[in-house]
Amino acid sequence: MNTSENQDIDDSILQLELELLLEALVRQYGYDFRNYNKAHVKRRLLYRMQQLGLKSLSELQHHILHQSSTLAMILKDLSINVTEMYRDPSFYLSLRKEVIPLLRTYPYLRIWHAGCATGEEVYSFAILLKEEGLYDRSQIYATDFNTEVLDTAKKGIYPVSKIKEYTFNYQAAGGKNSFSDYYTARYDAARFDPELRKNIVFASHNLVTDSVFAETHLIICRNVLIYFDRSLQNKVLNLFNDSLIMGGFLGLGSKENIMFSTVQDQFLILNPNEKLFRKKIMK
Amino acid sequence: MKAYDAIVIGSSAGGMYALKNLIQGLKPGFRIPLIIVQHLSPHSDNYLAHFLDQLGILRVKEADERESIKPGHAYIAPPNFHLLIENDHTFSLTVEEKVNYARPSIDVLFETAAGVFRDRLIGIILTGANHDGANGIKSIRSFGGFTIAQNPATAESDIMPKAAIATGKIDKIWDINEISGFLNSLSNT
Structure with missing residues (x-):
């Protein structure tokens, strides 16, 4: 075992290697x-x-710079790709009850799922829009920086083993029909109705480095900000603020907030538990 | 006596009462922060934090993202999130894959806490029916921290403490009241 002094040196080297690797990725x-x-x-x-049998982050950095397969792996490791349909059903119930009646007043809707990963929540909300009769006048942008997860999202095919949980979530989220109306199960895969995809544009967008691309009525970005430090959270929340119409809505993850951020004064709290906010209408 | 900056605790099946007994055994004004992963259903609310808070010994709350760790507090990992410790002694939450079939996972908390608090950390494994926490115990010991397992004979479910003991990296095997007594002897109230 290391002595404490050796460990201090190891620690500072590890810290340096980490910073250099992140610098290499961006440069x-x-x-x-x-x-x-x-x-x-x-x-x-x-x-x-460890999985690659390497001894240091410097070695890993070498692989990242010289082998594209390692880069793809790292992007997957660092992207947030764990999601589920109707994750936190109460959030969707609250969207249905508190936000949909207000969205209904617009002739045309633009909705942005930022950091959509493999798309489960995009299809969840598409189904909700359909049931509320708003789908046909909606344009949905689903974005992520990782094109590999976007490919999965575009297919809309998920493991059948998850369907039981998703059905429970769908019902708890106020689903109006039978969940099985929306997918066809074949072997171990459930393929969601391609009709749901008609008004969805899946596109690559990086919240850290890309800018505003549309003026939207609702932004859903759940469990992405928890990965960011305060400065980056502020940057992304400002991007959302700039991308919303006045009176537009923002839905975050259950542990995320705009309180203490630099856009705090720009929003009203619609539902504090479900982290639903509304951009103020400034005259 | 050696000083400790934090105590991490992992518990699973039967954990609610083990945690209650452990906290009830602490002296009022106990200072060293406790950081707890209790395996819960992803759909559970913050009942556990409320229940332990009402004991009136420590201020018990769910850990928030970016929150600073403070003395006299106990923090519970929120259901369905992993809880990690940052170098500046704040919490991070993630929704990455389950580890040992669990989110929150004891290993994730213990391993990140070990790298931050080093030899000023105590890790405790209580009752549970899985193997989560065993790797975390190894990490804590590799940084010179102190490790404790609940006595399997008096644990409601003995699998988790036994798995921790099987690593060969457990310093003390104690009943809950002995664990509380030891912690009291450390905390400068």
Whole structure:
């Protein structure tokens, strides 16, 4: 076992290697993880280092710079790709009851799912819009920086083993029909109705480095900000503020908030538990 | 006596009462922060934090993202999130894959806490029916921290403490009241 002094040296080297690796990723490939929470990034990179049988983050950096397959793996490790349909059903119930009646007043809706990962929540909301009769006048933008997860999202095919849980969530979220109306199960895969995809545009967009691309009525971005430090959270919340119409809505994850952020004064709290906010109408 | 900055605790099946007994055994004004992962259903509310808070010994709450760890507090990992410790002694939450079939996972908390608090950390494994926490115990010991397992004979479910003991990295095997007594002897109230 290391003595404490050796461990101090190991620690400062590890810290340096981590910073250099993140610098390499942004300088060579434009992917910027420097303002992600360090504990998460470090944990994921060390895990990948061990899986590849490498001894240091410097070695991992070498692989990232010289092998595109390693880069793809790292992007997957660092992207947030765990999601589920109607994750936190009460959030969707609240969208249905508190936000939909207000969205109904607009002739045309633009909705942005930011950081949509493999798309489960995009299809969840598409179904909700259909049931509320709003789908046909909606344009949905579903974005993520990771094109690999976007490919999965575009297919709309998910493991049948998850369907039981999703059905429970759908019902708890106020679903009006039978959940099985929306997918066809074949072997171990459930394929969601391609009709749901008609008004969805899946596109690559990086919240850290890209800017406003549309003026939207509702932005849903759940469990993405928890990975960012305060400065990056502020940057992204400002991007959302700039992308919303006056009176537009913002839905965050259950542990995320706009309180204490630099856009706090720009929003009203619609539902504090479900983290639903509305951009103020400034005259 | 050696000083400790934090105590991490992992519990699963039967954990609610083990945690209650442990906290009830602490002296009022106990200072060292407790950080707890109790396996819960993803759909559960914050009942556990409320229940332990009402004991009136420590201020018990669910950990919030970016929150600073303070003395005299106990923090519970929110259901369906992993709880991680940052170098600046704040919490991070993530929704990445389950580890040992669990989210929150004891290993994730213990491993990140070990790297931050080093030899000023105590790790405790209580009752549970799985193997989560065993790798975390190894991490804590590799950084010179102190490790405790609940006595399997008096744990409601003995699998988790036994798995921790099987790592060979447990310093003390104690009943809950002995664990509380030891912690009291450390905390400068």
